[in-house]
Every structure is written in structure tokens, then in C-alpha cells.
Amino acid sequence: MSLRLFNTLGRSLQEFKPLKANQVGFYGCGPTVYNFAHIGNMRPYVFHDVVTRALRYFGYQVTHVMNITDAGHLTGDDDSGEDKMVKTAIERNKSVMEIAEYYTAAFFKDTAALNVERPTVVCKATEHIAEMIALIQRIEANGYTYFAGGNLYFDVSKFPTYGDFARLRLDDQQASSRIEVDASKKNPYDFVLWFTKSKFEDQALQWDSPWGRGYPGWHVECSAMSMKYLGESFDLHAGGIDHVAIHHTNEIAQSEAATGRKWVNYWLHNEFLVMNAGKMSKSAGGFLTLKSLLDAGYEALDYRYLLLGAHYRSQLTFSYEALDSARSARRSLNERVLALRDKVGQATAPEALQPAALQRLAAFREALENDFSTPQALAELWGVLKEQNLPAADMLGAACEMDRVFGLGLADLKTEIVTVDPAFAAKINTLVQARTVAKQSKDWARADALRDEINTLGVLLEDSPTGTTWKQTARP
RNA sequence: GGCGUCGUACCCAAGUGGUAAGGGAGAGGUCUGCAAAACCUUCAUGCGGCGGUUCAAAUCCGCCCGACGCCUCCA
Numbered sequence: 001m002s003l004r005l006f007n008t009l010g011r012s013l014q015e016f017k018p019l020k021a022n023q024v025g026f027y028g029c030g031p032t033v034y035n036f037a038h039i040g041n042m043r044p045y046v047f048h049d050v051v052t053r054a055l056r057y058f059g060y061q062v063t064h065v066m067n068i069t070d071a072g073h074l075t076g077d078d079d080s081g082e083d084k085m086v087k088t089a090i091e092r093n094k095s096v097m098e099i100a101e102y103y104t105a106a107f108f109k110d111t112a113a114l115n116v117e118r119p120t121v122v123c124k125a126t127e128h129i130a131e132m133i134a135l136i137q138r139i140e141a142n143g144y145t146y147f148a149g150g151n152l153y154f155d156v157s158k159f160p161t162y163g164d165f166a167r168l169r170l171d172d173q174q175a176s177s178r179i180e181v182d183a184s185k186k187n188p189y190d191f192v193l194w195f196t197k198s199k200f201e202d203q204a205l206q207w208d209s210p211w212g213r214g215y216p217g218w219h220v221e222c223s224a225m226s227m228k229y230l231g232e233s234f235d236l237h238a239g240g241i242d243h244v245a246i247h248h249t250n251e252i253a254q255s256e257a258a259t260g261r262k263w264v265n266y267w268l269h270n271e272f273l274v275m276n277a278g279k280m281s282k283s284a285g286g287f288l289t290l291k292s293l294l295d296a297g298y299e300a301l302d303y304r305y306l307l308l309g310a311h312y313r314s315q316l317t318f319s320y321e322a323l324d325s326a327r328s329a330r331r332s333l334n335e336r337v338l339a340l341r342d343k344v345g346q347a348t349a350p351e352a353l354q355p356a357a358l359q360r361l362a363a364f365r366e367a368l369e370n371d372f373s374t375p376q377a378l379a380e381l382w383g384v385l386k387e388q389n390l391p392a393a394d395m396l397g398a399a400c401e402m403d404r405v406f407g408l409g410l411a412d413l414k415t416e417i418v419t420v421d422p423a424f425a426a427k428i429n430t431l432v433q434a435r436t437v438a439k440q441s442k443d444w445a446r447a448d449a450l451r452d453e454i455n456t457l458g459v460l461l462e463d464s465p466t467g468t469t470w471k472q473t474a475r476p
Numbered sequence: 477g478g479c480g481u482c483g484u485a486c487c488c489a490a491g492u493g494g495u496a497a498g499g500g501a502g503a504g505g506u507c508u509g510c511a512a513a514a515c516c517u518u519c520a521u522g523c524g525g526c527g528g529u530u531c532a533a534a535u536c537c538g539c540c541c542g543a544c545g546c547c548u549c550c551a
Contacts, residue, residue: 332500375497462514
């Protein structure tokens, strides 16, 4: 089979055909860096990572571009006009750019913990103002704009297919029903390409432009930067489902108005992570960061595993019960892989695998080719680890091969080396010795009493034919 | 009002016409003095409800019930 993906353009499963053989240009919408990212925000980045890894696994050379939105729409969630960047900057006596850098660093710390590979190109909006201005000039030269109330607008009436992407019906829709309509707009769907006046006072970052000093509209950055790094037409663009109606619709209009050609061939949109009560958001509460999960004793990869267990186009309901389940599953996975490694040391190379393992790998590949179905692919990972009569080296080899896409760190697993206080270790060893003596003399009561005592010190005993081992389960 | 999604075992979650993946939890077993760990086995005649199409439906169609997302410079 070949790679098929669900293209928002057409809303159907389509065979993937890149513009250039064996090469893929992929643009994934990046973060807005005016606050910490919550775990729902992290879902698309793990997904983009899987897409990139899977494409590379399939043999494509992938250029993955991600933007950092550090200018242009850095306001609060409640549309109150308060610029949170400015507010935070004043509070901390820092510049706006320092704040952006702070949250950018926090973002990459989270994604790194989640084993998300760094995109090929990471580009900041503030470093591409010239490209944006140049793009807007092209749009203007092609006659798609008008200037009103101090701002340059994109005129959607000049772009007949506007709204086709999101299947909007422009006539009978109450656009922007929840916010005040901008009186300067000819059409409610028109959007700003360049602001010199906005309802927000004191925009922190401003630049000179042919239309006056101001700042770019939000949508422009993705068009300008994607074209700079991937060309005027490219293969893949991904982002959250919420961006279909506005952000991506506008990006398509302005991009194609500028170049006169089709901009993106395939669009991938991920669904949300939701809480029981609904979507996770800052205003609605339930704002969980990756750090809060780490503080609660989970590992970042537990969360990655949880995400891999659901298809990217399905809403995933977050709960600690589900995260516990993911953690248990991943621990078990790690234990199995570690045991295999202890047993054989060397994994079988992919090309030397036995038929049963190759079949699993083929099914794994097929799952990913089917619109990146990580849940099905994960089932194949478990399948190969439980395959009867398959040599351990083959299990290990197949698992490591699959992990190139899963990114669960299976290939790098090491037996955890726990540093234990020597005095504490000596004390435990003495008790264990005493228990061993008791066991040898079949004094079960004393042996059990000693085990209880050891347990209360936060240590778990494991008897085996070769002797008793122990591990710390909690800090004493 | 417009656009869109979902409802599968105790929990998470695949499956898009051919007779219910996987994981977690639970249960049973092997091992063990007993535990623990590990491993093995097991776990939905049924997929929100009612109709319909079909040789065949969780999968297609209709209606109903329920949950949710977007239309805000939230992924």
C-alpha cells in the first residue's frame, strides 16, 4: 500500500503524492509564546513529530518548518484588549522579547521531554517582518486589498473561492457574532494584513511599512515564512482543527492571491484534548502543564504514550485514570524491552528479521500509511513482543525499528541506575542478609517480619533463584 | 444561527459492509515457604435507541436521545 491521509481539502482520504519525488515540505503551525503551553497544546507537536518521523521512516527527505508566533496577536483570551505580553513584561521588568524568549525556551523544554525532534527550521515571526511586508505588497499589487481606518485589509470578495476550504457560507452567517464587528471592514470576513491602528493600544512591537508604522496581521506570518523555506507551493500543512475556519482559510486566500497558484496540497488537522467538562483552556480552568504532570510523578513519555494511543483526528479525553493506564503500559513495555536486551544484547537488523517479525513490521507500516494510525501501529508493537516462537533478538530488532516512529526511547533504554545512599544500602543489605539466614533455617515468621520492616523503609524485595534483590520504591 | 465531530467492555481506545485490534484494571494459572516480580491464559453473541437498505451493518441511510468542538489574535 501507499500513504493515504485525510486531507481537509476535500475532506477525504487521499493518496499522498509529493511535489518532488522522495521529498516532503511540511509546515506545522507552532506556538504563540505569551504563556506556558498546557498539555492540550502539546498534542499537535507530538502529532507533527509522528508525521515527520513516519515520513522519514517511509524514506522521504522531510523539511519540517515550524513558526514561533512572537508578534502580532499577543493579547489575552478574553478579548479585553489587554496585552499580556506587555503586562508580564512590566511586571517582571523585562522586555517583551525577553518574555517571548522565556516562553519559547519553556516550550522547547516541554517538547524535548516529549521526545519531539526539533523541526528542520524554526522561524520567528519577528525575524521575518520584511518577508511579510514583501508578501503583502504582492497581494496589494494583485488588487486584493483596500485601506480603511488605518489598516490594510484583505478583500475576500475578490477571492471567489474564499471559504471553500472550511465550507463556509458567507451569505447567511453571523460572522464574529461574539465580538464587535470592525466598522472599517467591507465584509465581516475581511481580515487585516497590516495594522497601524487597532483596538489594542500600545502594541509592544511595531515596524515601519509602506502602510505606516504598525504590525502584521496574524495570518501573514505563516504564508510568508512557509513560502520562504518551502517554496510557493508545498506538500503538507498541519495545525489544530480550530484553525480551519479562520486562520487557514485566510492563509490560503492571501497566499494564493499573492502567487496565483495553489499553495498547499494536503492539510492535516488534529482534534483537541478535552477534559471531562470540555476543552482544556486557560479561561475554563483545568489548565494542566507538562510540568504539573511531572510534579505529580509522571514522566513526559507517559503522556506521549497516551497521545499515541488515540488517533489524531479523535478528541481524546484526558483523565488521570487514562494517564495512569498509559504509565502502566509504558512501564511494562520498557520492562519487556529491557529484559530482551539483557537476554540477547544485540538486536537483529531489520533486513535479517524472521517472517513473523517482518509481518508485524509490515502491519505497523500499513497502520501508519493509513492516515498515521498510531493506535493500530502500537497494537503491532505489542503483538511482536508477544509473538510466540520469535527469537528475542528479533523482537528487540522489530521493536526498535518501530520506535523510530513512536519515539518512546525504547532503543536508548538503560537499566536505571539509582543512586542510593551507601549507609542506607548497607543497612538494607544487613536486614536482607538476616532474612536470608532466617529463610535458610525456615524461620518464616522472622523472615516475614524482616520483610515487613524493610518494606516500611520504602524498599521492595524480590526473591529469585539466584538470591534476593531489592529496589527503593519511595524516599525514606 | 452556520460549520463539524463523537457515543464500542469497569476505564482509555482501534475498527468505515463480511461477522468486535491493543493497552490499563480485574479474574485464573505457572513460579514461590508465603509474597513480590515476571510470564501465560481469560475478559463485549455485542458496538446510545428505534427503524430501513443488504445474502451480510459497529460500519451505509433515516429519525430520536445524549456528549462535545469551532465560528474569539485558544492546538
